[in-house]
Amino acid sequence: MELDERKKKILKAVxxxxxxxxxxxxxxxxxxxxxLNLSSATIRNEMADLEEMGYILQPHTSAGRIPxxxxxxxxxxxxxEEKDREMVELKEMLLERQDKMETLLKQVAKVVAQNxxxxxxISAPSTHRNKVKFIQLSRxxxxxxxxxxxxxxxxxxxxxxxxxxxxxxxxxxxxxxxxNTHLNGRSIEEINLxxxxxxxxxxxVHGNIVGEVIDAVGxxxxxxxxxxxYTSGTNNIFRYPELADNGKASELVGTFEEKQQLGSLIxxxxxxxxxxxxxxxxxxxxxxxxxxxxxxxxxxxxLGEGMKxxxxxxxxxxxxxxxxIGTLRTIQSKLDELYKKD
Amino acid sequence: MELDERKKKILKAVxxxxxxxxxxxxxxxxxxxxxLNLSSATIRNEMADLEEMGYILQPHTSAGRIPxxxxxxxxxxxxxEEKDREMVELKEMLLERQDKMETLLKQVAKVVAQNxxxxxxISAPSTHRNKVKFIQLSRxxxxxxxxxxxxxxxxxxxxxxxxxxxxxxxxxxxxxxxxNTHLNGRSIEEINLxxxxxxxxxxxVHGNIVGEVIDAVGxxxxxxxxxxxYTSGTNNIFRYPELADNGKASELVGTFEEKQQLGSLIxxxxxxxxxxxxxxxxxxxxxxxxxxxxxxxxxxxxLGEGMKxxxxxxxxxxxxxxxxIGTLRTIQSKLDELYKKD
DNA sequence: TGTTAGCACTCCTGTGAGTTGAGTGCTAAC
DNA sequence: GTTAGCACTCAACTCACAGGAGTGCTAACA
Numbered sequence: 001m002e003l004d005e006r007k008k009k010i011l012k013a014v015x016x017x018x019x020x021x022x023x024x025x026x027x028x029x030x031x032x033x034x035x036l037n038l039s040s041a042t043i044r045n046e047m048a049d050l051e052e053m054g055y056i057l058q059p060h061t062s063a064g065r066i067p068x069x070x071x072x073x074x075x076x077x078x079x080x081e082e083k084d085r086e087m088v089e090l091k092e093m094l095l096e097r098q099d100k101m102e103t104l105l106k107q108v109a110k111v112v113a114q115n116x117x118x119x120x121x122i123s124a125p126s127t128h129r130n131k132v133k134f135i136q137l138s139r140x141x142x143x144x145x146x147x148x149x150x151x152x153x154x155x156x157x158x159x160x161x162x163x164x165x166x167x168x169x170x171x172x173x174x175x176x177x178x179x180n181t182h183l184n185g186r187s188i189e190e191i192n193l194x195x196x197x198x199x200x201x202x203x204x205v206h207g208n209i210v211g212e213v214i215d216a217v218g219x220x221x222x223x224x225x226x227x228x229x230y231t232s233g234t235n236n237i238f239r240y241p242e243l244a245d246n247g248k249a250s251e252l253v254g255t256f257e258e259k260q261q262l263g264s265l266i267x268x269x270x271x272x273x274x275x276x277x278x279x280x281x282x283x284x285x286x287x288x289x290x291x292x293x294x295x296x297x298x299x300x301x302x303l304g305e306g307m308k309x310x311x312x313x314x315x316x317x318x319x320x321x322x323x324x325i326g327t328l329r330t331i332q333s334k335l336d337e338l339y340k341k342d
Numbered sequence: 343m344e345l346d347e348r349k350k351k352i353l354k355a356v357x358x359x360x361x362x363x364x365x366x367x368x369x370x371x372x373x374x375x376x377x378l379n380l381s382s383a384t385i386r387n388e389m390a391d392l393e394e395m396g397y398i399l400q401p402h403t404s405a406g407r408i409p410x411x412x413x414x415x416x417x418x419x420x421x422x423e424e425k426d427r428e429m430v431e432l433k434e435m436l437l438e439r440q441d442k443m444e445t446l447l448k449q450v451a452k453v454v455a456q457n458x459x460x461x462x463x464i465s466a467p468s469t470h471r472n473k474v475k476f477i478q479l480s481r482x483x484x485x486x487x488x489x490x491x492x493x494x495x496x497x498x499x500x501x502x503x504x505x506x507x508x509x510x511x512x513x514x515x516x517x518x519x520x521x522n523t524h525l526n527g528r529s530i531e532e533i534n535l536x537x538x539x540x541x542x543x544x545x546x547v548h549g550n551i552v553g554e555v556i557d558a559v560g561x562x563x564x565x566x567x568x569x570x571x572y573t574s575g576t577n578n579i580f581r582y583p584e585l586a587d588n589g590k591a592s593e594l595v596g597t598f599e600e601k602q603q604l605g606s607l608i609x610x611x612x613x614x615x616x617x618x619x620x621x622x623x624x625x626x627x628x629x630x631x632x633x634x635x636x637x638x639x640x641x642x643x644x645l646g647e648g649m650k651x652x653x654x655x656x657x658x659x660x661x662x663x664x665x666x667i668g669t670l671r672t673i674q675s676k677l678d679e680l681y682k683k684d
Numbered sequence: 685t686g687t688t689a690g691c692a693c694t695c696c697t698g699t700g701a702g703t704t705g706a707g708t709g710c711t712a713a714c
Numbered sequence: 715g716t717t718a719g720c721a722c723t724c725a726a727c728t729c730a731c732a733g734g735a736g737t738g739c740t741a742a743c744a
Contacts, residue, residue, distance in 0.1 A: 026707050039717050044708065062707050062724045133482060140476045140492055148490050148500065150482055158490065158498040234599050238592035250580035253595055257576050368736050381688050386737065404695045404736050 001053055008079070009036060010046050011055050015067045015075045019318045022241070024064030069283045069317070072295065076280045076321050083326040101125075106230050108311065108331060113233025115327050118315030119256060123266045124228040125307035130155070130221045131187045135179045135213065137172060145172075147213050149220045157220030161212045171206065178202055179213060188221045227266060229259040240316040243293060251290040252314075261288060266310045269298035277301075277332070278325055283317060295319045299328035304339040343395055350421070351378060352388050353397055357409045357417045361660045364583070366406030411625045411659070414637065418622045418663050425668040443467075448572050450653065450673060455575025457669050460657030461598060465608045466570040467649035472497065472563045473529045477521045477555065479514060487514075489555050491562045499562030503554045513548065520544055521555060530563045569608060571601040582658040585635060593632040594656075603630060608652045611640035619643075619674070620667055625659060637661045641670035646681040 003011075013034050017025040027043040030036075036043075047065055050056050055071040058064075067075070105122050113120035134150040140160070145167070147159040182199055183191065196214055200207035234256045238244045243252065255261045264287045269279050277300035281287075286296045291314060298312040311331060313324050345353075355376045359367040369385040372378075378385075389407055392398045397413040400406075409417070447464050455462035476492040482502070487509070489501045524541055525533065538556055542549035576598045579585045585594065597603045606629045611621050619642035623629075628638045633656060640654040653673060655666050 024707090028707080040707090041709095041717055041719090042715085045716090048709080058708085060724060061709095062705095062722085064707065134480070134488070136478065136480045136488070136490070138476070138478045138490075146476065146478070146490065146492060146498070148478070148480075148488065150488060154502055156488070156500040156502075158500065160496055160498075231599060235592040235596040238588050238595075244588055246580050246586055249591065250577040253580075254577040256599075257573065366736090370736080382736090383688055383690090383738095384686085387687090390738080400737085402695060403738095404693085404734095406736065 001049060003053070003055075006036065007046055007050060009034060010043060011050055011067075011071060012075065012079050014047070014050075014056055014065055015071060015079075018066055019320055022316075022318055024059055024066050026064035029064070067318075069285075072282045072317055072321075076282070080322050080325065082329070083322045084330070102228075102230075105228075105309075106232070108335070109230050109232035112311060112313065112327060112331060113236060116313055116315070116320075116324050117233075117236050117239060118313045118319065118324065119231065119233050119236050119252075121229055121231045121256070121259075121262055121312045121314070123262075123310045124230075125301070125303045125309035126227055131185055132183045132191075132217060133185075135176070135183055135217075137176050137179070137209070137213070139167065139172060142166065145209065147216055149213070149217050151217075151220050155220060157216055159212065159216040159219075161209055163209065165205070167206070175203060175206060175209060179210070183214075183217065188218065191217065227263060229262050229266065231256050231259070231262075236315070240318075242316050242318075248290075248293060252294070255288060255290045256314075261290075262312070264288060265296065265298065265312060269310045269312070270300055270308060276329075278328060280321065280325075293317065295321075297321070297324050297328060299332055301332050301335045302339075303335060343391060345395070345397075348378065349388055349392060351376060352385060353392055353409075353413060354417065354421050356389070356392075356398055356407055357413060357421075360408055361662055364658075364660055366401055366408050368406035371406070409660075411627075414624045414659055414663075418624070422664050422667070424671070425664045426672075444570075444572075447570075447651075448574070450677070451572050451574035454653060454655065454669060454673060455578060458655055458657070458662075458666050459575075459578050459581060460655045460661065460666065461573065461575050461578050461594075463571055463573045463598070463601075463604055463654045463656070465604075465652045466572075467643075467645045467651035468569055473527055474525045474533075474559060475527075477518070477525055477559075479518050479521070479551070479555070481509065481514060484508065487551065489558055491555070491559050493559075493562050497562060499558055501554065501558040501561075503551055505551065507547070509548070517545060517548060517551060521552070525556075525559065530560065533559065569605060571604050571608065573598050573601065573604075578657070582660075584658050584660075590632075590635060594636070597630060597632045598656075603632075604654070606630060607638065607640065607654060611652045611654070612642055612650060618671075620670060622663065622667075635659065637663075639663070639666050639670060641674055643674050643677045644681075645677060 010030060013030050014025050017029060017033070027040040027047060030043045030047075031038055031040040047056065050071075051058065051065065054068055055074060056065040057068045059066060101124065105124060109120045109122045112122075130151040132149065133152055133154075136148045138146050138148075140146045143162060143164075145161045145163055147161055149157045149159070151157070178199065182195070191214065196211075199210050199214070203210045234253060237249060237252050243249060265281075268287055272279065279298045281291075281296040281298070283295070284292050286292075286294070293316070294314050295317045296312055296314050297319070298310050300308055300310050302308050311328060313319075313328070315324070352372060355372050356367050359371060359375070369382040369389060372385045372389075373380055373382040389398065392413075393400065393407065396410055397416060398407040399410045401408060443466060447466060451462045451464045454464075472493040474491065475494055475496075478490045480488050480490075482488050485504055485506075487503045487505055489503055491499045491501070493499070520541065524537070533556065538553075541552050541556070545552040576595060579591060579594055585591060607623075610629055614621065621640045623633075623638040623640070625637070626634050628634075628636070635658070636656050637659045638654055638656050639661070640652050642650055642652050644650050653670060655661075655670065657666070
């Protein structure tokens, strides 16, 4: 059977109505609130067809229809009319410049959650294939040396190294030069065991310091990889009865707290980039099973230098996709501006 | 009226029973499950007295009794029998040494949540009245200077300062000496406007760099104050019907996500230290209003050098206080050991 | 005087019947 | 192809009623 123009209109009307009310929608409603000028009986026939084709379904015989996952998918793919969202709070927020990435991200998540009334998450931007940019050893006091490692993307790692023996200024200088000449500009793949051994040999009795520094380098690059994720508005899930029942709510809250679980979502969204960087997962499409009754919309954002992160919104399947996607687009461009201004 | 031995026994029995079942407990139950050998009628008389005195209450006329906040309070203050908790996971966890404070705290929170089946939170230890320990400026590349500030307690703050003019090695050295001689060992109160002005004047054209460094010093000390808090097991609240209903659950989840709100609790628990450092807040006693139907137990822990943090457990009023307090005590001592081993 | 048995009373809880109403599918007429 | 009409379905609500747990009170007992 074919999905002609009229069927599409009806499907759209069903979905729109259901997104608003959350109640199954009947033929009479459609007949009244569309410009099709068709009687409810005709609508009923069409709806029976749509059901057969899998776009909508009936919770029970004598109820109206609700969209199926396939229906939502069709809607998202072909019928959406993105709303342009103006977010006052966001503008204000970005006016007072955030120095700390963490604060910025938390704020963005908060604004998104407040604007959409869904749960929001955001991952810190991560660069891949980091290279060492700069290393600095300094003596804090006779027993402690501070190692600062800066890797590309200005991720900074500090490490305090305890030392037993006295270390002269000269030695410190030597170690600094040694480390910088050999490690700067190197990626983690380039720093191999042979190199490490050679460096340690050159450092002589202070080989252990070199060892610690190299460990810290590894950490600095890795730390960047185990992505930090911030969430906001988790409690918005209680707004939607279909998610708020005990079992589901508990699972979802758990997932949002155990942020690692969200990692797979972030990952997938970063990899599978198609054009605009906005992805919609409906029900089982998301890689997290506790979200099987949810829809998830993710957007990748870029903060320059290939620093990519992901923003995600989790809500019920009857999510206001138009609004959500509009919001995410706005955020994308604001973040872009923000970087350019820097 | 006086609270004689028998009344106490009955009160204890009512509370114990209610903690287990969560159902109002009737006179017959008490008569059967205590060694008092009294008939239900007698128990009823006593229970009427206990109700009049405010220790227990009736949800409705024909129901059993449940403890009032006052009843819980009395129980916690005078009748508890702490259980010694052995936590296998904790031991294992602490065996594999955690290098990162953050990971350690998250793990502790997780273990506590899993062991108690309540929601857990933990604040990072913070030292008060920090002093600057060490400052180091270094040139990452011609346009960027990295400032590293170490304050007491080894809190480290990095700041990248963009510069337009070329800065010579000599100037860098001078700036380093200038900053270190004047700022090291100073607390935030000691660094006043006059001092800042003087430093800027001495730095001449590079006054802006000094300004940025001083801002960073402020941040480093402040960063330590706006406490980091980690949570775990938020979804445990769904185990307890009295907390799981939509409105309450939503509020609680919100509170746990907005970690600042938990700050007041942490603060209070740190200040009001009476001996063991364990505090019990029943209902309204806690400074957070979304927890009015909860009980909160907090414990301060010390990681040496006056680094104090707080662990908290949030659950229903019918919390297994004995177990929770036992657990917290165990954690306290384990963390203590951990520090000593260092 | 303290304890207990007995009894009427309260009130939550569960159940089953009956009603309502929204919505459907089908048929026949337009 | 569209529509009016009608019988049918089924969740949701209401209501009455029974059951049961628990109480308070009274009177009797040790």
